Amino acid sequence: MTARRNKPNGIGMVPTIEWYGSHVRMIDQRKIPSRTDWYTCRGYRDVIKAIQKMVIRGAPAIGIAAGMGLALGAGSIRAKSFGSFMKKFERMGHEMLLARPTAVNLRWAVDRMAALARSMEGHSIEEIKAELRLESERMLNEDIEINKQIGENGEPLIPRGATILTHCNAGALATGGYGTALGVIRSAHRKGKKINVIADETRPWLQGLRLTAFELMREGIPVAVIADNAAGFLMRQKRIDLVITGADRIAANGDVANKIGTYQVAVLARTNKIPFYVAAPLSTIDPTIRNGDLIPVEERGAEEICIFRDRQVAPVGTQAINPAFDITPARYVSAIITEKGILRAPYKAAIKKILTAP
Numbered sequence: 001m002t003a004r005r006n007k008p009n010g011i012g013m014v015p016t017i018e019w020y021g022s023h024v025r026m027i028d029q030r031k032i033p034s035r036t037d038w039y040t041c042r043g044y045r046d047v048i049k050a051i052q053k054m055v056i057r058g059a060p061a062i063g064i065a066a067g068m069g070l071a072l073g074a075g076s077i078r079a080k081s082f083g084s085f086m087k088k089f090e091r092m093g094h095e096m097l098l099a100r101p102t103a104v105n106l107r108w109a110v111d112r113m114a115a116l117a118r119s120m121e122g123h124s125i126e127e128i129k130a131e132l133r134l135e136s137e138r139m140l141n142e143d144i145e146i147n148k149q150i151g152e153n154g155e156p157l158i159p160r161g162a163t164i165l166t167h168c169n170a171g172a173l174a175t176g177g178y179g180t181a182l183g184v185i186r187s188a189h190r191k192g193k194k195i196n197v198i199a200d201e202t203r204p205w206l207q208g209l210r211l212t213a214f215e216l217m218r219e220g221i222p223v224a225v226i227a228d229n230a231a232g233f234l235m236r237q238k239r240i241d242l243v244i245t246g247a248d249r250i251a252a253n254g255d256v257a258n259k260i261g262t263y264q265v266a267v268l269a270r271t272n273k274i275p276f277y278v279a280a281p282l283s284t285i286d287p288t289i290r291n292g293d294l295i296p297v298e299e300r301g302a303e304e305i306c307i308f309r310d311r312q313v314a315p316v317g318t319q320a321i322n323p324a325f326d327i328t329p330a331r332y333v334s335a336i337i338t339e340k341g342i343l344r345a346p347y348k349a350a351i352k353k354i355l356t357a358p
C-alpha cells in the first residue's frame, strides 16, 4: 500500500511509524525514495524483524518501534495473574533488546514499558494492555516535541548562509518526526537563514543519499549529496562551515557512537577547524557506559558491502568487514545539542549535571 497524507511530522506527508487499528505500521525505509510503502506489523516479532532488516532505523525511531512492538506483544498475552503477565511481557522485552545492539534508545524504551507495566500491579490485565499502548503513543508524541526543542536549541549555532555537512539520516525518518540533526537544520531553514546542506551518501545503506536527500528536498531545503570520500576535500576547500550529526549512544564521558564514517568526518572537521556538533535527545545518553570503547558496535553482514542494489559487485567470495557504527571521542565534539540545552566539554560533568537536573 502506498502511504497517504498523515499528521505533520517534519516530512510533511510521510509518517515514520504509527498505530493502525490493532496493528503497527511503518514506512519501509529500504524502499525510499522509489516508494513510500507501509510495512505492517501484527505482532512484536514482526517489529523485531523490521528493526533488524532496516525497515525502520535511526536510534529514536528504533526506540519508539520497540515501545509499540511491546504494546503489540502485550496485547497478545493470555494471562490470568499479574505475575504470569509480567513474566511473558519481560520475556518479550529481552527478545526486543536483542534486535540491534548499538542504539541505547531501544533499551530505554524496553525499560520504560516494563517499568510502566510493573507499576500497574493491582489493575486488570486489560487495563495494563491499554495503558501500554497509550505509553507507546506518548513516546512517539514526546519524541516529536523533543526534536522540535533540540531544533530550537541548536538553531542559534547555525550561521546565516551556512553550508552544513551531515552524515547518515538523523531526520524525521530516524525519529518520531522532525529529526535531531535535521531538526536543527529544519529550524534554521524555517528561520530564513538560507542554509545549504551537504549529505554524505553514507555507504552501505545510503541513508544520506536516499533518506536525507528525500526529506530535505520535500521541504525545499537546498541539499547536495556527495560520495563519502569527498568530505575532506570539500572541507579543505572551505565549502563546509560546520558538521552536524545524530547519535546512537553517548557515553558518560561524551564519546559518541553514530553511523560508521562519523569518526572520520569529525577528525577531518577538527583538522580543518570546522565545528562538529552532535544533536541527540537525553534518552541517547547512556550514563552506565563510562566511555565509547565500551559501547557495543553492531557488525552486519558482508553482503551489505559486496552486493549493491541486488547486484553482486565484489568478486564472489570476497570477505568484507561491515561495522555499522563507529565511536567519535568526545574531544572532537564541539557541542552536544539536547532538548534541555547545549552541552560543552568537559562532557562528563556536563552530562552528569543535565541528567540529574530537576
Ligand code: MRU
Binding pocket: 057, 058, 059, 060, 103, 167, 168, 169, 170, 171, 174, 175, 179, 180, 181, 205, 207, 245, 246, 247, 248, 258, 259, 260, 324
Ligand atoms: O543504521 P541506522 O540507519 O539505524 O543508523 C542511524 C544513525 O546512525 C543515526 O545517525 C542515529 O541513529 C541518529 S538518528 C536521530
